[in-house]
Amino acid sequence: MKQQIKKTLTSATLASTVLLASAGNGNPLLMKSNLPFGAPDFSKIQEENYLPALESGIEQERQEIKKIVENKAKPTFENTVLAYEKCGVLFDRVSSIFFCLTSADKTPGIAQTEKKVMPLLTQFENEVSFNQKLFERIKYVYDHEYNKLKGEDKKLLEEQYKSFVRAGALLSKEKKARMEAINNRISDLQQQWGTVLPDATNHAVVWVNDKSELKGLSEADIAQCKKDAEARGGQAPYCIVIVNTTQQPILASLENRELRKRVYEASIHRADGTNQYNTFPIVSEIAKLRAEKAEIMGYHTYAAYSLEKTMAKNTDNVYGFLKNLIKEYKPLADKETQDIESFARKTMGEDFKLEPYDRFYYSAKMKKELLNISDDDVKPYFNIDSVLVNGVFYAAHRVYGLSFKERKDIPTYHPDMKVFEVIDKDGKDIALFYVDYFRRPTKRGGAWMSEFAKQSGLRKQLPIIYNVCNVAKAPDGQPTLLTWDETTTMFHEFGHALHGILSNCKYNTLSGTDVARDFVEMPSQFNESFASIPEIFDHYARHYLTNQPMPEELKAKMLQSITFQPAYALGENLAATCLDLAWHNIAGKDVPTAEKAQEFESKVLKEIGLFDTQIPPRYSTSYFNHVWGGGYAAGYYSYLWTEVLACNIADYFKAHGALDPAVGQAFRDKVLSRGNTRNLMNMFTDFTGLKEPNAESLLKARGM
Template structure:
């Protein structure tokens, strides 16, 4: 159950009960328990200390309990105002504390923060169970839903519906014995996710590949070698160079490494990081969590967790998702096979000057990126090293991401150096709308560090609400390499599109114009929430936007026309791989969540189950492994995407359809941007999501035929 926020000031009065001598010393107020004095209520990280979090949670949880108690003990008949709205109000402080704390857990998790998390998670799960199965509270909510729902209008009606259905989905209608078991399941899942959150980052950090000699890094640019040296220094200098493993199976560095044995070592360090091959094994967590999720679904009357989870989405059923996926797999498979054969033929061709290290054995997954890059260089005369100098992270942000938002939505951005952050690498921007009024604050945290989990994401410190006069305070987090001091930080094309992607999520929150925060911004179904982000990626390659940010890191010159043409033509080169790794991960997620509680394999059989699941669906492919294997699939076991990873492909269809509308009307047409704001981005979850899509595109249903075409397939 989602926790909500409260900006009420809580005054600490314990000093009144202390001896006079203690009172003489001024008592420090916990900054998390009072309204921030910073502009727009931004969290004051200059004042927040690690020791503030636990007492802040304790106070905020108590306030939440008091708010619930006030609702349930009311002698007045249940109404929207004294029950639904009061329920939302009761959690505002706890939501504020939680948002700040868990942003640190994800992005800068020191051992001290990890210890606090271990104490806080059980407290929150206890509270969530307590609220979810509070029958006095639910009876009042149900009375409002039964008696007042039909007469309510707009967001009041939608808020009532969402809260009522949330309680029902959490088991409020269950008999007492089943409620008790649900509480146990919820607590254990919380504990397992805590374990996952500790173990996976440790496994990924320990998977680093140490390199003793510079010559072993042959093929890398001097900038990349310097980065390996910096990464080694930041991780204890066990060797002069270190290759850091990122969250996905394949590692971008494999496209450049000439040393085949080192490529193999890097790939195997990645794919075996948490499967027991080394010092970490998450399969016990996976097996138990899958079993508990399946049991939870069965208690709720569903055959599988996938059926339970998808009941609250656009897709509705696993059958609909599988129909969608199987259609894609059928179209994708011959293209993937042809792509693999072409790369393998190139890799074995010793006559090509562009292939100075031809293979004398079979093509392996750690070879694919390497020979694909060589093939790309020969056929399209383009390489990553040639274009990276034009993708300076600062230019991509200011001249690309922000420029597109200005041209399409009328937003402008002013850096604020007076607002403190939780890490020195962060930047803060005031987002100003076309009417000159401040719309939001936006924080960036783009560089990787050992205390940050892998991947990229968006979230809020404060969510938008017109009712509470709350402006959104939004942040994006990525994991790009920060260059050594004095050098520009350069991005791959994939990292460029990731920045645009995460800012698409940010726009969904920044442009939100909703009365209630529970309905605002990105609080929509999983298979809709990825649409604005996937759509926003399309701006990265629009010529006017591209020309504005693709500038040489030293000269500031725009990318030459010839190089630009080759670069844009190469975007979809060998794109079957990207689709295949996504399909494989998606089907793995569903396979785990289409099991009954009795069918879930043991930890010892988890790897075998993965292999068989991929074989059955037709995606067991040595050359194209899943983007995330089971043992490090954070979206599914650590995040909120259980039985929902399909949403990336599902929403890509929506995004392609919307991009087609923009292309037809003019990609940077401000009126089209305004329509997108009015009909989708500003509306959060205040209406039917499919109707929002229809209102903007004019289409009654999404058209999936354009997806493969958009990917160059």
């Protein structure tokens, strides 16, 4: 994920039968939208509307909870659990819109509002989490009705009860006060992170004075460098923008070694204190606070606390899974590096030492020589519009029977966006889907999916889903052409979207993508498999000028190239995963200071056998947004864990008919539509027949 934007409250705030607040000085966010599906009316919403609307949403939910707490009747599922599920409709609706913009279009006005909003939301989260009377009512229902309930009702009660317990509802008064203070401070720090890291990444652009330095780039890429320079103030005629990962894709093409070094170092040093940006103080304090939070809750480490609610369950299972992969990976990685360095020495001399900023360049040249293929050979066949309509949408039509109709009448928050109505095979409208694919300075890095509204039967709400990516938009009049990685990213994020679009649950709390972290990435990673299925591939991979499909010889080379030198991609992921676990699998007293953070990172990687200057972590500690700014603390392993699930499911599809609508319907019925209404491992088993995930599928799929 792509990373998703989660609601601030520990218990989701959901549909309500209470009437929405009145128009309130004409604030459009306080009025129910008249657009299809209740879509946000961005033609009317102004930046100054968000703060008062969020304040109104908080107050309305506060009053709804007060009514539950003051109910003199004995607590029941209906008057307590269901009533709480119905709370917060206004807050839920407004916050979903606002938090979309804080990630996808964070203008100075939105940034200022966020600074004011976050303390209010954290305070309210604490207020609800530690509302003893509300918890006592929910606990009474849990103690007296849990065994009598069935299906989604039983699961809803379980999720509500456990969310309060995990937030500290059973703690003493003194410990609750400390937990509240910790929550407030972590919120402050994450807000700082959300400001510092994007600023650091934007500041890390590499300015280029002469076009000759860009030798190796295509004319389209050079034009993009010029466009990026103009958009960032024009300190030089050209600039190279740094993306969120450690390695920069542009290094595969740049011939100028000194420029490659500058780009790589700008990436790895963007926020480590070697310039005016230093996130290590934030990292160290967040890690200490998380460790303390876990200790208060009775766990040895934050990882133990966090993993309890996942499929993996504990750190032993995660480390066991990772160490098996590392054992298989390490000899392949060493050989891969040796092969690239040997190849480079054929032209650079026997004394040439391969550096990390050289790897992508010589790997690409090696691939070109062995397979006679490069990104520039295939990009003309990956027009973003064709990938979306003839690839992503076509696959969903073939497998699930879905159709997509563009809705130009529905306003968006940015003119580059598109909106589509999603129509089921019976002709009924089932969702609204937005795409926001092009990068801009107001958008954070990466790609993700989230929603303006989740599906809910109780709420009678159809899902309103969006995907966000960071593709460089071509200059006016030219098509935007993608790399294969960007193409699969679109399929990936749409897999998340399908998880939301095809949800068919009664309760909003349980619907769509609200599942464990080490399950939520499975539908997205599985959906990537459709990108290379011949019928799908041939349908979208067409030359942007001639509309001719990719020639068979080129297609064979390209598909072969997907698994060319596969160790790097696995290694960078393993390294980042182990860093995340290391920071969260220690006691608070052992968390390193900001000054020792870089040393800690190196030590951790050496101990587990992943310290390799040639294959650095996909995200280093100082810019690991998933962990310090997002919801993946002690959970980044889930990308590899769910890749195994996805490979197992792809194997099932392949064996039973990859594009067979009956197989697609079974997957929809047993997995995609079910949200968090059942045990996740049971859902996986029901579809695949496997009692546990088979990791061999991952290595095979990666060509290892």
